[in-house]
Amino acid sequence: MQRYFVSGSSENIIFPEKDIFHIKKVMRNKVGDQIEIVLSDKAYLATIDKLEPLHVYINEPILKEAELENDLTIFFPLTKSDKAELVIQKASEIGASKVVFYRSKRCVIKLDQESFNKKKERYLAIAKEASEQCHRLKIVDICGVINLQDIDNYLLDRNYVAYELEAGNTSPLYEELSKDNKSTSIIVGPEGGFEKEEISLLVNKGFKVVSLGKRILRCETAAIYALSVISFMMEK
Numbered sequence: 001m002q003r004y005f006v007s008g009s010s011e012n013i014i015f016p017e018k019d020i021f022h023i024k025k026v027m028r029n030k031v032g033d034q035i036e037i038v039l040s041d042k043a044y045l046a047t048i049d050k051l052e053p054l055h056v057y058i059n060e061p062i063l064k065e066a067e068l069e070n071d072l073t074i075f076f077p078l079t080k081s082d083k084a085e086l087v088i089q090k091a092s093e094i095g096a097s098k099v100v101f102y103r104s105k106r107c108v109i110k111l112d113q114e115s116f117n118k119k120k121e122r123y124l125a126i127a128k129e130a131s132e133q134c135h136r137l138k139i140v141d142i143c144g145v146i147n148l149q150d151i152d153n154y155l156l157d158r159n160y161v162a163y164e165l166e167a168g169n170t171s172p173l174y175e176e177l178s179k180d181n182k183s184t185s186i187i188v189g190p191e192g193g194f195e196k197e198e199i200s201l202l203v204n205k206g207f208k209v210v211s212l213g214k215r216i217l218r219c220e221t222a223a224i225y226a227l228s229v230i231s232f233m234m235e236k
């Protein structure tokens, strides 16, 4: 069943314009049809009782939970938009709570805050759609752009940096993740990789270097792989 994130209150449920269009014109819903809504991080089964203007009433809460027990953050470099969009969508599906974009020395793309903010609207729409599709209660938070020096504000219980040059000498990510479920963050480098000083800076800030296996992955693959491993361990 289609899920929609709404605002307002249970007496006054407000749908975004795009979703009203979706309900009426794409899904061609009729009076009496049921949909799922998420209001203030809680999901409900609701029935459409009027189409012009759209009005629904709540039937019952939906108790099935799709959230991870702990926060999961991915730090992702500034890249071309298609990679950023892919990572936002997949991070949402895998259960991440935050995607934080950062600048680094070897980022191919240089974006100032204003240009990033323009893209952010589209990024938020992708995150919302992905959360609806996979029946989550939360929409992944999109933050940035930050400089690596300012990463402290986003640190969680345990923080990892994926570094391919240490592969072979460092523990694989999955071995690091013990059974106690803690909030976790991981940073992957840009297409050109991390510079040595950036790794030292992250290690000084408490990040532990981990490997993602024997093969060198593209940054978007590295992000999706790392998030999958962490999500798997959190749900184990």
Ligand code: SAH
Pocket: 161, 162, 163, 164, 165, 167, 187, 188, 189, 190, 191, 192, 193, 194, 210, 211, 212, 213, 214, 215, 216, 217, 218, 219, 222
């Ligand atoms: N340094 C490479 C490619 C960077 S891959 C080059 O010269 O082109 C992009 C990022 O993905 C890396 O910075 C790292 O964070 C992550 N990554 C990819 N494969 C990895 C692996 N096998 N182990 C750990 N991190 C990896």
